[in-house]
Amino acid sequence: MKSFCVKAPAKINLFLHIVEKKETGYHLIEGLFVFANLSNFLEIKVGEKDFRYDNSIVEFVNSELRISNKYNTIMRAINLLLRYAPVRAKVTVKVVKNIPIAAGLGSGSSDAGAVIRTLGKLWEIEKSILNEIALSVGADVPASVDSKPVLVRGIGEELHPIKEFSLPTNVVLVKPKKKFLSTPEVFSKYAGNFSKPIKWDGNAERNLLKLLKETRNDLQKIAISLVPEINDMILALESQKGSVLSRMSGSGVACFGMFDSEENAKAAAANIRDKQPEWWVCDTQLIV
Incomplete structure (x- = not known):
């Protein structure tokens, strides 16, 4: 079994513009996303080869609201990542929630981003595939994979990293x-x-x-x-x-x-x- 302890930092939208609405109902946005030291903490454990399809487990600690252990951003990310894993493995994630949920601070998106970042590196999944998985999980997730200052456009898939950060921190x-x-x-x-x-x-x-x-x-x-x-x-x-x-x-x-x-x-x-x-x-x- 391999074990990882990772941070999922809070996301702050410094501005958010709605630039268009597609026929599909999706809004195209433009915003500047930054990330803070306030973080959720994830303990990710990857077990041995396991062919069952309902074996992964997610546990939330300290959450303001009850979150389903089966239907959440982490579980969606794991199920998509497992398609590209070398073997079908059991993944267990324990999340200590410090970022308020349903607050505009990306608590769930950042959790998913941390899981995608960690398992993507472990299983050597291509960056382009990780970006597709992130967008499938949620519009804010692609930016949350690297958790660095970024200008975001489209439905969240178009990322322009900030090279010269000149704002108060x-x-x-x-x-x-x-x-x-x-x-x-x-x-x-x-x-x-x-x-x-x-x-x-x-x-x-x-x-x-x-x-x-x-x-x-x-x-x-x-x-x-x-x-x-x-x-x-x-x-x-x-x-x-x-x-x-x-x-x-x-x-x-x-x-x-x-x-x-x-x-x-x-x-x-x-x-x-x-x-x-x-x-x-x-x-x-x-x-x-």
Whole structure:
């Protein structure tokens, strides 16, 4: 048996534009994804040769909501990866959930990305195949395989790695403890005008903060209409000393605040946690 202990870092959407809707119902997006030190922890064990088709096991620990052990992003990734494994093997995954789920922080996507990254390397599966598997599991999963700053386009399959990361790396994450949002529900309610694709070149990459301030999260108004506290969280983050930029991440209830120093980020987190005990608050750093 082979055993691996890996991290699945939180994903933060620094901006999210909806640029088109296909006849299939899929929305084409454009966004800047970054990843944080806040992580789920996965213990992945790969057993000996086993020809049964229902033998893999996934166990979740510390999750806010109950997650099916059979129908989840990890199990979908394992079943697809096993088609390319040298032998049919039993895979057991134990997940300690530290990233809130249904919050726009990619908790499930990052879990799947970590499994694809780990088993793909173990079984020497080609990168192009891993990308196809990741997209089959979920739109955010391709970016979560490498978990590095990236501009994402299409339905999540078009990745442009960020070579010059020029943003502050200290962030504070906030969400209501008992509020969740469904990604399909939020996207289904989007009826606004489509955003024009941004001009992405070397100048844009060198001036990421300027670019961010010219962008937005197209799903934010819809999410606020469903969970008004999102607006309160953004205002709370913006009011803190050293605040650089605050908005909602992805299609969930979590919001991020970017700060100019670790000291100000920690102070902001403490202030918000003290005033809003019903909110989950976490200060962390971006992985660059």
